[in-house]
Amino acid sequence: MKQSIFIIKENIALTHDVWKMVLEGDTSEITRPGQFVNILLDGLYLRRPISVHDAEDGVLTLIYKIVGVGTARMSEMKPGHSLDVLTGLGNGYDVTRAGARPLLIGGGVGVPPLYMLAKQLCAAGCEVTVILGFRSARDVFCKEAFEALGARVLVTTEDGTYGTRGFVTGVFDEAGDYTYTYSCGPEPMLRAVYNASGTSGEYSFEERMGCGFGACMGCSCKTLYGNKRICKDGPVLVKEEIVWEK
Amino acid sequence: MGEVTNKLAVSLCGIDMDNPIIPASGTFGYGYEFADLYDINMLGTFSFKGTTRQPRFGNATPRIAECPSGMLNAVGLQNPGVDAVIAHELPKMRAVFTKPVMANVSGFSLDEYIEVSSRLDAEDSVGWIELNISCPNVHGGGMAFGTCASSAESVVRAVRDVVKKPLIVKLSPNVTSIVEIAKAVEAAGADGVSLINTLLGMRIDLRRRKPLLANVTGGYSGAAVFPVALRMVYQVAGAVKIPVVGMGGVSSAEDVIEMMLAGATAVEIGAENLRNPWACRDIIQALPDVMDKYGIDSLASIIGAAQP
Known part of the structure; x- marks a missing residue:
């Protein structure tokens, strides 16, 4: 820090x-x-x-x-x-676990952190597919930026005004085979991705924080491997440790 | 610069400190997050995260809310329990902090306060026990003992009997008269008092029309509470003979000096560590110049100087 x-x-x-x-x-x-x-x-x-x-x-x-x-x-x-x-x-994503064809899933304001990830994965020669979920056409951003990196981009909107109508999990089939998932977005979306995903993966969580560096215990969550701080031990948790509480 | 150490030195309940600066419990963990940022041995000491008998996850989130010049927290005494603190946290702390540390103890029953206090009292690294009878964020514990003079007196008396080290009792401002509670714990054998714990508050989420904190209420701290804290330190210091550790919204070297003029022997710094992780280092470094500015030769000489 x-x-x-x-x-x-x-x-x-x-x-x-x-x-x-x-x-x-x-x-x-x-x-x-x-x-x-x-x-x-x-x-x-x-x-x-x-x-x-x-x-x-x-x-x-x-x-x-x-x-x-x-x-x-x-x-x-x-x-x-x-x-x-x-x-x-924060810990950030582990790019070494991506495999050949990582699938990145972002919802709303969860989209931005996936950009630097996609950039590194594309540079490493991975075949990157990105699913971006938004509420409506007027909320869509960053699609071209991901495409410029060489990633394949699928967009969903809840009202169908842009891309495929529905949620991000609705285009998993279209995304094809993937080796690993990286996700960031609202908790209901993360949970849907967790349930729909056939691979291991990393999920980035959001919480109200006090300090942001692990001192105040303001953003604690339970995991299968004990209590963690979203700010210091996260925000990225691996699929195998996540406990859904709310 | 050798003189600087002497100018800042104070003695708290018989233990000499290089300076009066103490990061407050719950804002400094067990020190090692901060030891990555600066040499925390420059601190007077620090008060580690409140310890209970059993491990506690604490309250549901959100636990934190922004407030004018401050924040609310309702962490709820998250800690790994006294066994794990002694087995894992204190050895890790020892690797980065070599001075006597202040052990903050909380509890939900008389038995728990006695057991946790005596376990930590036996640890070599512990210099003082800070008995938290004022946590506003747990139900049926902490503050329940500290909001009534007779229950405060009984818990302090019981713990006094089992601990050898200086016993500092941390007081709640959420009472009719903090002076009465301070006098009661002094009579029960406390070696010192520390105040104030956080002020009970709340926020409401306008969109959801519900309390913002999952715990509904939380403790208000930060710069906004400084005048309230200073007033209480002044009143308590004027009413008891034991040392007072002042805290509440302290954010600068000037605030430290005000607290000491009001009667504080040492000063804890809490919320400010969360917005500026180097706050305690910065304040210690700023103190000599601020002392010069106001003609202060030694901090020990100004304790209570503003008292009538």
Whole structure:
């Protein structure tokens, strides 16, 4: 974990409520896809955890959905503004378990962290298929970005206004054979993927956090191998340890 | 810089400390998350995560909520239980922290307080026992003992009989008169008191129209509570003869000095560690300059200086 100051280079709307922020700063602690950063915002007490969309050579890209006061404030920030950011948080995905044909499944604001993962897997020569699930056509983002990496992209929307109508699990057959699953999204989606997936896999969870680095026990969950902290031992859990509680 | 150590030194219940700075229980784990960030031996000491007899998962999530200049938590005393603390956590802590540590003890019955306190009292690495009779986030435990003078007195008396090390009793602000509780635990043999634990609060999720925390209520901490905490430290320090450990919203070297002027012998820092993991290091490093600014030669000399 490292604390450093990042400068906003770009902050633009991708959809009606999803924004992309590009920052410059020290990205050296971000070592795996699926990690997150924790941002201190003026006038707010707790830092805001945001998943890393991409990080390379001092350029950090975040894609975030406006869900509350913190993310609303982020969307109002202009290029040139500086932010106090803790980087290198969370375990992230393990790319070495992908096999030849990994299947990546993202729902809504769970889509962004899969980008850096897909980028590394494509670069490693994997045949990557990505399923992106959204509520409606107006919520779709990042499809072209995944395609540009060389991944095959299937999109579902709940109302059928874009791609295949229904949930992400509805296009598993179309995705074909896969060797491993990586997933990030709302808990009901993760659970559906868990039940539909025929392989082992990694699932990224979300929880309200206090510190983001394992000190406060604010985001604990039960697993088959004992209690874990979503922020420090997660946010990525492997399929074999997950306990569904809620 | 050799003098700096002397300027900051205090003595808490007979144990010398290089400085009065103590990360508060529940915000610092067993130290090793922070030991990756800085040498935690620079701290006065720290109070480790509250320990109960049995392992506890704690409350359902969400356990955390943002508040104006602070936060709510309802963790609910998650800890691996006293056996695992002694077998696994203290040896790991020892590898990164060599000073006497403060062992925070919680419980749901008199027997549990007695057993956990005496087990931790026997550990070489433990310098002080901090008896938490003020946790607001568990039902039928913690605060239930600390909100009534007679029950506070009886639990302190029972634990006093079995522990040899200094016994510091952590008090709840969620009472009619914290001074009365402080006097009761002093009479029961406490060597010191620490205050304040968190203030009971809640938030409601506007979209769901339900309490934001799964536990409904939680403990409010952070900068917002500092004036309340300072007032209580001032009142308690004026009413008891035993040392007072001040805490509640402390976020800067200036806050530390205010707490000590009010009567605190040492100062715990809690929520601030969660937003700035280097907060205690930063405060210790800032203290000498702030002391110079206000003409303070030694922290020990200002304890209670604001008292009438």
